[in-house]
Amino acid sequence: TDGPFAWGYCFLREQGNPGDYCSPSSQWPCAPGRKYFGRGPIQISHNYNYGPCGSAIGADLLNNPDLVATDPVISFNTALWFWMTTQLPKPSCHYVIIGRWNPSAGDRAPNRLPGSGVITNIINGGLECGRGTDDRVPDRVGLSPRY
Secondary structure: OOOOOOOOOOOOEOOOOOOOOOOOOOOOOOOOOOOOOOEOOOOEOOHHHHHHHHHHHOOOOOOOOOHHHHOHHHHHHHHHHHHHOOEOOEOOHHHHHHOOOOOOHHHHOOOOOOOHHHHHHHHHHHHHOOOOOOOHHHHHHHHOOOO
16 A cells, blocks of 8 residues: 555656657657657657647647646646557557457567556567566556556
């Protein structure tokens, strides 16, 4: 009840000194002077997430990414968008949780199977998966939903 995960996802902004997370994109160009580091309950990051997410929820997140940390409705809408939206080649977290995602042979080969591990891979796999021991992994597992 009062263990290390009692507060769940409690940071609205990425901790430390994050970069700008701007990737070249003609479809979702970065706005001058804006940074696309992690914000919100699921900490969406990168212009290629802020752009389509903003478009889906009706907010200009490319020009005003701070809305994700300052407007509670937008903040949770971004989390719901990320959770529910398939971003190929990754399935949605929702499909994994409800059992609608069937891993391909290419997923099964490196042991990407339904469960919390593949959800971590969807959310932050480039930083946390396939790298051996990482102090962030136990925290992510501790905060993951149980099913």
